[in-house]
Amino acid sequence: MDDPRIQEIVNTLSDSTAKESAKVHLEWAEQAGVRIVANRDGFIRLAIECLSAAVASLKPGFDTVQSDWKYLFVKGSSTVSRVSRTDNVELPARPKPTRLEKAKSTFAAVVVIAVLLFLLASVLVGCFTIVDKLIH
Numbered sequence: 001m002d003d004p005r006i007q008e009i010v011n012t013l014s015d016s017t018a019k020e021s022a023k024v025h026l027e028w029a030e031q032a033g034v035r036i037v038a039n040r041d042g043f044i045r046l047a048i049e050c051l052s053a054a055v056a057s058l059k060p061g062f063d064t065v066q067s068d069w070k071y072l073f074v075k076g077s078s079t080v081s082r083v084s085r086t087d088n089v090e091l092p093a094r095p096k097p098t099r100l101e102k103a104k105s106t107f108a109a110v111v112v113i114a115v116l117l118f119l120l121a122s123v124l125v126g127c128f129t130i131v132d133k134l135i136h
Contacts, residue, residue, distance in 0.1 A: 003055040010051045017044045019071050026078040034078075045072055053083050 022045035024038040038046065049072070053065040063084040073079045097105070 006051055006055045010048055010055070013044060013048050013051075017041050017048070019045060022046075022072055023074050024072040024077065025074050026080075028078045042072060049083075053085055056085070058085065 018041065022039070022041040024036065024042040024046055027035040027037065029035070036046075049067060049069055053067055056065045056067070058065065063086045065083045065085050067083045069080045069083065
């Protein structure tokens with residue numbers, strides 16, 4: 001199907017389905033994945049936005065599609081933060097962290113542990129000081 005025909009379908013659907021009545025709730029669960037709960041207009045508007053992304057023009061060197069999906073999602077729902085279009089949908093595996101990234105992460109963990117130990121020592125000194133004052 002060519003882009004003008006898809007745009008024609010988008011326009012027809014868009015004209016017949018109000019944005020205001022479209023409601024979508026995305027629930028994300030670690031084990032179960034994403035659950036989409038929507039009313040009829042919500043599913044139609046979701047399809048409209050997906051079809052619009054399919055034919056949207058892309059800036060050279062970019063895969064992000066300019067879109068406004070925020071109106072679809074109800075309060076408390078997960079949202080779509082970015083819409084990208086590419087012919088290579090197979091996502092690469094996350095790159096292994098570099099030695100510098102590992103070092104930064106280790107350093108941050110050491111700093112956090114040191115701060116926590118300092119706070120614990122401060123609390124203990126404070127407790128002993130209070131108990132000492134009460135005894136003497």
